[in-house]
Amino acid sequence: MSRGRESIVFERNIARFGAARIASQWKPGSGGSVGPLKLKTRLPELDLPADGWVRIAPHLSGICASDLAAVDGRSSRWFDPIVSMPFVPGHEVVADHDGARVVVEPVLGCVARGVQPVCAPCARGDLGNCGNLAHGQVSEGLQSGFCCDTGGGWSTSMVAHQSQLHPVPDDLSDKAAVLIEPMACATHAALAAQVQPDELAAVIGAGTMGLGVVAALARWTPPATLLVAAKYPQQTQLAHSLAECRTVAPSEILRAARRITGSQILGRGSNARLATGVDVTIDCVGSPASIESAISITKPTGRVILMGMPGKSTIDLTALWQREINLRGAYTYGREMISGRQYRTFDLAAELIAAADLQRMLTAVYPMNRYADAISHAASAGSRGAVKIAIDPRRGSR
Amino acid sequence: MTRQYRSRPGLVLEVDRSTAPVLMHHGEQLRLEKLPAGRSRVIYPPEPLKPIDDPDAAIRDALENPIDSEPLRELLHADMVLTIAFDDISLPLPQMKRPDVRQRVMEAVLDIAAEVGVDDIHLIAALALHRRMTEEELRHAVGDRVYDAFAPRGQLYNHDAEDPDGLVLIGETDHGEEVQISRRAAESDLVIYVNLNLVSMDGGWKSTATGLSGYQALRHHHNVHTMLHSKSFMDRENSELHTRNWRQGEVLREAGVKVFQIETTVNNDLYGDGALEVLGKREWEWSARDRATFIGLRASLDRMSPSLRRRSMQGWRAPYGLTSVQAGEVTAVHEITTSNVFDQQIVPVEGQTDILMFGLPYICPYNVNSIMNPILVHCLGLGYMFNMYRGRPLVREGGVLILSHPTEPEFSPVNHPSYIDFYEEVLTTTTDPEVMERDFEKRYAEDEWYRHLYRTGYAYHGVHPFYMWYWGAHARSHLGDVVIVGGNPEAVRRLGYRPASTLADALEIASDTVGHQPSITYFKNPPLAMADVS
Numbered sequence: 038m039s040r041g042r043e044s045i046v047f048e049r050n051i052a053r054f055g056a057a058r059i060a061s062q063w064k065p066g067s068g069g070s071v072g073p074l075k076l077k078t079r080l081p082e083l084d085l086p087a088d089g090w091v092r093i094a095p096h097l098s099g100i101c102a103s104d105l106a107a108v109d110g111r112s113s114r115w116f117d118p119i120v121s122m123p124f125v126p127g128h129e130v131v132a133d134h135d136g137a138r139v140v141v142e143p144v145l146g147c148v149a150r151g152v153q154p155v156c157a158p159c160a161r162g163d164l165g166n167c168g169n170l171a172h173g174q175v176s177e178g179l180q181s182g183f184c185c186d187t188g189g190g191w192s193t194s195m196v197a198h199q200s201q202l203h204p205v206p207d208d209l210s211d212k213a214a215v216l217i218e219p220m221a222c223a224t225h226a227a228l229a230a231q232v233q234p235d236e237l238a239a240v241i242g243a244g245t246m247g248l249g250v251v252a253a254l255a256r257w258t259p260p261a262t263l264l265v266a267a268k269y270p271q272q273t274q275l276a277h278s279l280a281e282c283r284t285v286a287p288s289e290i291l292r293a294a295r296r297i298t299g300s301q302i303l304g305r306g307s308n309a310r311l312a313t314g315v316d317v318t319i320d321c322v323g324s325p326a327s328i329e330s331a332i333s334i335t336k337p338t339g340r341v342i343l344m345g346m347p348g349k350s351t352i353d354l355t356a357l358w359q360r361e362i363n364l365r366g367a368y369t370y371g372r373e374m375i376s377g378r379q380y381r382t383f384d385l386a387a388e389l390i391a392a393a394d395l396q397r398m399l400t401a402v403y404p405m406n407r408y409a410d411a412i413s414h415a416a417s418a419g420s421r422g423a424v425k426i427a428i429d430p431r432r433g434s435r
Numbered sequence: 436m437t438r439q440y441r442s443r444p445g446l447v448l449e450v451d452r453s454t455a456p457v458l459m460h461h462g463e464q465l466r467l468e469k470l471p472a473g474r475s476r477v478i479y480p481p482e483p484l485k486p487i488d489d490p491d492a493a494i495r496d497a498l499e500n501p502i503d504s505e506p507l508r509e510l511l512h513a514d515m516v517l518t519i520a521f522d523d524i525s526l527p528l529p530q531m532k533r534p535d536v537r538q539r540v541m542e543a544v545l546d547i548a549a550e551v552g553v554d555d556i557h558l559i560a561a562l563a564l565h566r567r568m569t570e571e572e573l574r575h576a577v578g579d580r581v582y583d584a585f586a587p588r589g590q591l592y593n594h595d596a597e598d599p600d601g602l603v604l605i606g607e608t609d610h611g612e613e614v615q616i617s618r619r620a621a622e623s624d625l626v627i628y629v630n631l632n633l634v635s636m637d638g639g640w641k642s643t644a645t646g647l648s649g650y651q652a653l654r655h656h657h658n659v660h661t662m663l664h665s666k667s668f669m670d671r672e673n674s675e676l677h678t679r680n681w682r683q684g685e686v687l688r689e690a691g692v693k694v695f696q697i698e699t700t701v702n703n704d705l706y707g708d709g710a711l712e713v714l715g716k717r718e719w720e721w722s723a724r725d726r727a728t729f730i731g732l733r734a735s736l737d738r739m740s741p742s743l744r745r746r747s748m749q750g751w752r753a754p755y756g757l758t759s760v761q762a763g764e765v766t767a768v769h770e771i772t773t774s775n776v777f778d779q780q781i782v783p784v785e786g787q788t789d790i791l792m793f794g795l796p797y798i799c800p801y802n803v804n805s806i807m808n809p810i811l812v813h814c815l816g817l818g819y820m821f822n823m824y825r826g827r828p829l830v831r832e833g834g835v836l837i838l839s840h841p842t843e844p845e846f847s848p849v850n851h852p853s854y855i856d857f858y859e860e861v862l863t864t865t866t867d868p869e870v871m872e873r874d875f876e877k878r879y880a881e882d883e884w885y886r887h888l889y890r891t892g893y894a895y896h897g898v899h900p901f902y903m904w905y906w907g908a909h910a911r912s913h914l915g916d917v918v919i920v921g922g923n924p925e926a927v928r929r930l931g932y933r934p935a936s937t938l939a940d941a942l943e944i945a946s947d948t949v950g951h952q953p954s955i956t957y958f959k960n961p962p963l964a965m966a967d968v969s
Contacts, residue, residue, distance in 0.1 A: 040484070285860075289859040291862075292855060292859060293859065295856075295858065296860060296878075296882075299882070299883060299884070300884070301884040301887065302852075305848060
């Protein structure tokens with residue numbers, strides 16, 4: 038007898054949103070216990086939205102910073118029109134499909150939505166830039182894991198369009214494969230920085246994304262000098278194991294950048310900045326402080342890649358204007374160009390994980406019924422010596 | 436009322452159960468600590484010597500009757516080029532009440548120069564790679580009259596060791612050590628050096644060969660090898676630092692740089708007979724009023740904000756009294772000066788100890804009117820204090836040094852910019868001075884930003900934190916462990932030392948190295964004293 042689907046469901050509940058928002062200010066990740074999530078059992082299987090959609094059974098699903106922001110009630114209102122509720126979170130997914138292991142490329146672009154003709158970005162393969170995230174055969178949702186029709190990885194089953202599925206290479210374990218989606222993001226950000234061999238580059242943040250960017254830079258576009266702001270000891274150790282780099286505490290990055298650039302520091306305290314600076318900075322944190330830090334250490338006309346999800350931020354952009362710095366976001370993935378050849382980012386990510394042994398970044402796996410613990414752990418991963426936390430739906434509440 | 440001086444010599448007190456808790460400085464705060472009875476001793480500095488009654492007359496006499504030299508008046512002539520160099524803000528500690536000894540000496544020198552008709556006179560603060568002195572600090576050292584007469588015309592200024600046109604390479608010693616000096620000094624008919632000798636390390640050829648020099652020459656003695664072979668650098672006869680300075684001095688002399696050295700010594704009267712007198716008294720002699728004063732003082736300091744506490748302590752001006760002044764040939768003068776310093780500071784001590792303990796005060800030569808950062812804590816404890824010995828180190832080889840200081844990772848970005856980088860970059864990589872010297876020193880020494888801040892702001896030279904670390908090299912190689920009581924744990928560990936929250940904890944930690952019944956010596960300071968260890 039079927040026991041139905043078990044899912045951690047994110048429901049629209051204003052009171053719980055508020056509780057999560059307040060509690061998370063005291064302790065990040067508190068939304069996992071007081072917020073809008075609920076573990077539900079005996080749910081009916083999701084309908085297949087249209088032809089080309091299949092049902093898959095997640096093996097592992099990671100917890101991402103965007104999941105944490107949603108659970109803690111800190112997500113930007115920007116997402117409101119491109120999210121549909123209730124949804125099952127989990128967009129970093131390795132799953133079973135008819136006995137084969139697959140990873141999900143979660144962006145719900147034109148092909149998955151059955152939109153014809155596909156938009157220009159989707160035609161190029163840049164799914165992250167799709168212009169039809171609220172149209173087509175499924176409800177609004179920028180990705181699986183944020184759409185009420187598709188479900189997500191924090192569930193015993195979900196649906197996905199065949200175009201979203203990538204077979205997992207045999208030499209990658211589930212624990213490695215669940216990192217393909219975040220490492221695709223990291224690869225995309227690293228390549229978006231277009232780092233040249235003679236350039237000085239900085240990476241702010243050394244969580245999953247920051248370390249992924251460090252690994253991707255080392256593999257595809259190593260700079261002359263790479264500076265990494267890492268907050269915790271294990272992050273520092275991992276960064277050094279992934280690339281030839283200099284690591285510093287985040288509060289020390291300005292002076293460290295000065296040392297490698299031979300620049301001068303202008304101003305004091307929070308108003309301090311480099312007279313020149315590094316060529317490119319990739320901000321993998323996305324906080325107002327990290328963005329301002331990135332701008333303050335980047336040279337005039339340099340590049341700042343904003344990879345960490347920022348949310349609503351109050352930032353003095355005078356420096357950006359006065360120094361003519363190029364600020365660009367780096368969201369998801371699609372296809373990349375390396376040495377004139379085009380690759381799918383997911384393929385590059387799988388290659389990166391195998392080559393750099395990134396599976397070690399998956400620190401802990403929790404069963405579904407301990408999702409609150411998992412979220413709490415993920416929210417304080419750095420201080421608890423962790424990097425990536427995942428949920429194993431096969432170890433549910435049964 | 437005339438100040439009374441008992442001038443009792445220093446002493447070594449064996450601690451027993453009836454011994455009162457001892458005063459221990461803890462940065463800008465004060466502590467009373469009870470030492471283990473039966474195996475502890477306290478070294479008390481000598482009391483202040485009676486100063487010269489008429490310092491101005493003594494100065495005039497020294498200038499008229501110099502040692503191994505013609506009287507100053509006979510060395511001066513109207514059309515000569517005269518440079519007067521003087522010790523910078525690093526001396527004395529704390530700064531002295533006005534008038535500063537340097538002011539008295541310079542006014543006397545300038546009076547004679549004026550009588551002779553010397554016009555071309557420059558006054559230079561011989562600060563080597565130290566920070567520039569502010570106008571207020573210069574005024575304090577030389578007096579308003581001298582400052583107003585010379586500074587507005589550009590004839591009173593700070594030495595600039597990074598001025599490409601302002602330094603000349605005089606030559607090399609027979610050991611290959613380059614000798615560099617201020618161009619103005621090199622081209623002068625006479626250099627008069629006005630020194631204020633607080634410890635026996637100061638003065639002699641170190642005044643000119645170091646104070647008016649630059650990195651190119653200083654690196655030949657401000658390095659790890661030299662410091663490892665200076666045992667101690669407070670004892671010139673056994674100091675490689677001084678041997679090299681003297682060799683450079685000989686090159687200066689042979690090159691025709693004529694130096695008329697004026698050295699002065701002061702007593703160790705830090706507190707006078709006013710409100711702080713209790714800090715200079717021996718604890719068992721504290722009266723009820725002294726105890727009340729101490730309790731009030733300690734409580735007040737504890738309640739102040741750190742910045743107010745710092746301002747309060749740095750604002751103290753000591754009523755030092757001049758105990759000697761001698762002028763003439765550099766080495767001959769310095770011999771007498773050193774002897775006079777020892778008269779004030781030497782305490783005979785029998786035998787070494789397993790554990791040596793210091794309460795570090797709020798000031799060292801490199802944080803006057805500034806912040807005592809962790810690197811300076813290292814320098815003060817393992818550099819200066821450890822080396823306050825003659826004969827052999829006060830603590831045995833493999834023994835433990837216990838320091839009491841908050842050791843907060845706080846820095847002055849104005850005065851110590853390269854120290855911040857040293858703390859963040861170098862100390863996170865290594866605490867080995869030889870590795871620092873090999874892998875980092877040159878880059879810091881030649882960093883354009885540090886150079887800019889040194890020349891135009893009030894920053895110590897980029898290489899200076901390295902020298903501060905090297906200053907402790909001998910102690911590091913000698914000691915088995917270093918424990919800092921009440922220090923910021925992260926900062927203490929970054930220095931390579933072990934943090935302890937209380938003195939009892941520190942002794943417990945030290946027992947790992949020296950066993951459970953170690954002998955303990957607490958070397959009380961300030962005021963400064965020097966152990967003559969038999």
